[in-house]
Amino acid sequence: MTALLYLLPISLVLGGVGLFAFFWTIKADQYDDAKGNAMRILSDEYDDHPKED
């Protein structure tokens, strides 16, 4: 049962990370335009260019 002592905190922390990621998505307006976001991934334009060599 000692495994629980590691596993429980680990699972809680991982869950907590997920929860905070969710908070961040809400704060960053990511649910305001679900349809548009689904379409934007098809666009060839970059919002943010990756570094060009």
Added chain:
Amino acid sequence: MTVASCPACVAIPEERIAKIAADQGRKLAFAMPDVHCAGCIGTVEKGAMGLDGVKSARLNLTLKRLYVDADPELSEQIIDQLASVGHVALPLDSDTLQSGSDPAGRKLLLRLGVAFFAMMNVMLLSISVWAGAEGETRNFLHWISAFIALPTVAFAAVPFFTSGWAALRHAKLNMDVPISLAILLATALSLFETWVGGAEAYFDAALSLTFFLLLGRYLNHRTRMAARSAALELAALEVKTALLKGAETKAVPIADLKQGDIVLVQPGMAVPVDGTVVSGTSDLNKSLLTGETLPEAVAPGASVYSGTLNLTGPLEIEITGDTNDTVLRQITELVSLAEAAKSRYTGLAERAAAIYAPVVHLVAFAGFVGWYLATGDIRHSLNIAVAVLIITCPCALGLAVPAVMTATVSRLFQAGVLVKDGTAIERLAEVQAVVFDKTGTLTKGEAELELQTDRDRLSLAAGLAAASAHPLSKAVVLAARERGVQPAEVSGISEVAGKGIAGVLKGQPIRLGRAEWLGTEAETGRGVQSWLQLGDAPAVPLFFTDPPRSDAAQTVADLKNTGLPVSMLSGDRAEVAEPLAKKLGIATVAASVLPEAKLRIIEAQGDKTLMVGDGLNDAAAMSGAFVSIAPASAIDATRATADLILLGNNLTEIPRAIRLARQARARVLENFSIAAIYNLVAIPLALLGYASPLAAAIAMSSSSILVSLNALRLLRSKT
């Protein structure tokens, strides 16, 4: 400035505040009705960004709205620019629109996320307990559960507590009272059990109850917000400025006008305010106010009302402000009277909750008393009562009804029907009769030249009419083009506002206009007409009709097939209304009815009536009707009273909406039966003490999921 020690520290925030304020003032919004794909997003955003002075442009595809960060003066240029890349943009009044964000929805979403996280973790721990953890380990797991559950309940379940408490304070019971009681009792009891090292804790049940009901609440909120923002957008599309006359004539917001101001109304513009004409003559289209298709001539001294359309000449109007006898005032009074007389509709969920809440409390209380008398064990009796409260979770009410309604509302929205009122769908499902307004609803509300008009006459008239913006002139020109008639070559054309048009054809004077102007008398019984006179010859008439919308006949037939009697009410004269009704297959017609009479007729009908109308004269009847629909082209006040709005002005959506509403109602009732059967099985088990906390939580969750899936079937059904 006293804080001089570090000027930079002071200066930066102030600059920032100023910048933020400036930015907010510069957000422009445009409605983009035709965007639909990834390509459109790129074209529109790049198109707008291509202009100098545009800082950013972001298209929201869900709302079909473009937000641009630029100077308001660039508005026109942006619209032109977007038109050049092939997209229609309509400016939206950002004051009416308010901000696009939805803080209440965000908060609900936060609570939902927290509840979900806590529910999943505690559920996991419960499974370990259920799988055979004992003694110290079980206690340890319970403590961790408590550690997660307590803050979660304190944060996520707040909406239930506040609503339940508000009901209790007014000595009422609503659905949130048993919900709050179940959550609080379950948490408190579980905490006690954990404290004393007992075997059973209900944390998982309390949390899943919170999660599923929050989900229902969030869906409900989303539906309402979507409708609200669409309604706001309709209002924001309207231009809220008037041309104020002064040293220099300029556009000012209508809200800034005051009594005594003089506004200029150009031909083709809507009259912005109630007032008196001080100079100019013209014709006004009053069909939105009265349902009358014939334009009315106005001259200095005449009263004019907002909502009418100026047709021929420029008018200067003095704002008279609050006079007691305006049409609008009368209608507003009628509307409030009709609304007061109408009994408030209680939704299915509300009716079910009225039975449900007391029953649940009684059963839980009876369980507690019964077990206490039988065993004398308070702790066990309380456990039984909590199990009953949890297992009877009102998911069929709290989640299944919002789920069905959300599915229905989004289906309708895709079809171009906006649902403004929460109970409108339920009411639509119960409709027993349909009443239509004529002008602008069943008809286009525009004049069209009669088909059997003589071609020579049409040619002459078209020659004159080409120079005028009067709707009858436009109808003549359109008819000539459609029928392949070459307009005559008329020179020296001048328009006499409120009277007609004059010109010269091969040395002979030619005139087209009102019968009285040409010295003859209008033919009675033939509706809208215009007269034509060449030289000294006697004047000859041209007749106009108001043609029905192309989908009107089909809609009426469709409604009749659904088993609903259709009738028509019109403010127009019988000789215009009756032939049209016959053509569309409507048997019952009332013509020349005033707004008050319309309301009387609706009230006298007794059946659950659906009223469809667009004019101000329909507003009272619509608010008195069981449920009402307005096309998007309707006047402001009428749209405000309507329960549903046809965004696409497409009448055939009405029978479809009724069918969909009936399906939704059937689905809600189905969900109630599922919930009832589930409760019939589960309550006795809980009362007898066979429901373990985990079993209760799982049973409740699965019934919630079942009713939601049943609701989602609506998204795929055919109508």
